[in-house]
Amino acid sequence: xxQVTQSPEALRLQExxxxxxxxxxxxxxxxxxFWYRQDPGKGPEFLFTLYSAGEEKEKERLKATLTKKxxxxxxxxxxxxxxxxxxxxxxxxxxTGKLIFGQGTTLQVKP
Amino acid sequence: xxEVTQTPSHQVTQMGQEVILRCVPxxxxxxxxxxxxxxxxxxxxxxSFYNNEISEKSEIFDDQFSVERPDGSNFTLKIRSTKLEDSxxxxxxxxxxxxxGYTFGSGTRxxxx
Numbered sequence: 001x002x003q004v005t006q007s008p009e010a011l012r013l014q015e016x017x018x019x020x021x022x023x024x025x026x027x028x029x030x031x032x033x034f035w036y037r038q039d040p041g042k043g044p045e046f047l048f049t050l051y052s053a054g055e056e057k058e059k060e061r062l063k064a065t066l067t068k069k070x071x072x073x074x075x076x077x078x079x080x081x082x083x084x085x086x087x088x089x090x091x092x093x094x095x096t097g098k099l100i101f102g103q104g105t106t107l108q109v110k111p
Numbered sequence: 112x113x114e115v116t117q118t119p120s121h122q123v124t125q126m127g128q129e130v131i132l133r134c135v136p137x138x139x140x141x142x143x144x145x146x147x148x149x150x151x152x153x154x155x156x157x158x159s160f161y162n163n164e165i166s167e168k169s170e171i172f173d174d175q176f177s178v179e180r181p182d183g184s185n186f187t188l189k190i191r192s193t194k195l196e197d198s199x200x201x202x203x204x205x206x207x208x209x210x211x212g213y214t215f216g217s218g219t220r221x222x223x224x
Contacts, residue, residue, distance in 0.1 A: 034212055043115075043202050043215035044154065087154065096166040097142050097159035099205070099213070104153075 003028045006080050006102035013078055015063045021073040021105045023088030032091040033071050034099065035064050037084045044087055056065075078109045115216035117203050123222045124193055129203040132188045132219045134203030143186045144204040144213060145178065147171070154202070160186065193223045 005024045013019055025033065032051055037043035048057045050066040057064050061082065063074040073086055077101040085106045116135040124130050136143050145157040158168045160178055177189045186205075190197055200220050204213040 032211070036215075041200075041218075041220075043117075043204075043217045046212040046214060049212045089154075096161070097144055097213075098156045098167055098169070099146075099154075100156070101154040 001099045002090060004088055004090055004100050004102035006086075006105050008087050008105060009103065010106045011108070013075075013107065015079055015109055015111050016077045018074070018076045018078070020075070020107070021082055021086055021107070023071040023073070023102055024068075024069060025088070025090045027090045027092040027100070029092060030090060033066055033070070034089045034091070035062075035086070036087040036089065038087055038104065039084050047086075078107070079110050080109050083107055083109045113214070115203055115205055115214050117201075117219050119219060120217065121220045121222070122126070123175035123224060126195060126223055127192050130193055130221065131188050132190075132201050132203075132221070134186045134216055135184055136186055136189075136203065136205030137214055139182070140205035140207050140214075142166075142206045142213075143180070144176075145188045146202045146204060146215075148167075148202065148218075149198040149199045157201075190204075190221075193221075195223050197221060198223045 003026045007022045034106040035047040038044045053068045061076050065072050085104040087104045089101045119131045124166040148154045159166045159171045175191045179187050200218040201214045202218045206213040
């Protein structure tokens, strides 16, 4: 069964304090791993898609990496506006559009 | 930037009533989805829709649920007889292809009383 586990559940950082969020997954044939940002009461906002081990993508202070078992979302010098819940999801083979989400990591960045 | 639009943003309904949640996907997208998120829980897949038919549905998507694309722009989710446990945020999403990042709407908060 496809499964996604994110850690930690919650993370508090001081502004400028870099850190990483982890997403471990098991899937029968990965077709894509997705990172989303979700603000309270809002829908997930697309950040990245990674398709194969070794792939990396960057956007402003965020960098996503992928191995065969996990993905990391690195946050460099975060700002208070980076505070949100970050969701990881996988699209397994044999599925048609179905994403399996993790429970998310809630990030709080204090000024 | 193109966006997925959902209406209403919040709906309160009595148990046993029918509700229709509406979505306008991005115009050139071909794949459409409904997900839900019960408060404090994971985002869960409900159904995917392509070429005017359901391509996959989850165990949650039982006979009480149906989807429709009545015209070229709207995509609806109907719950025939709501239950208390249907209370959740319902998200519509769309994509050009089925492998790429989907664009989600802001959601409809459904409260069943």
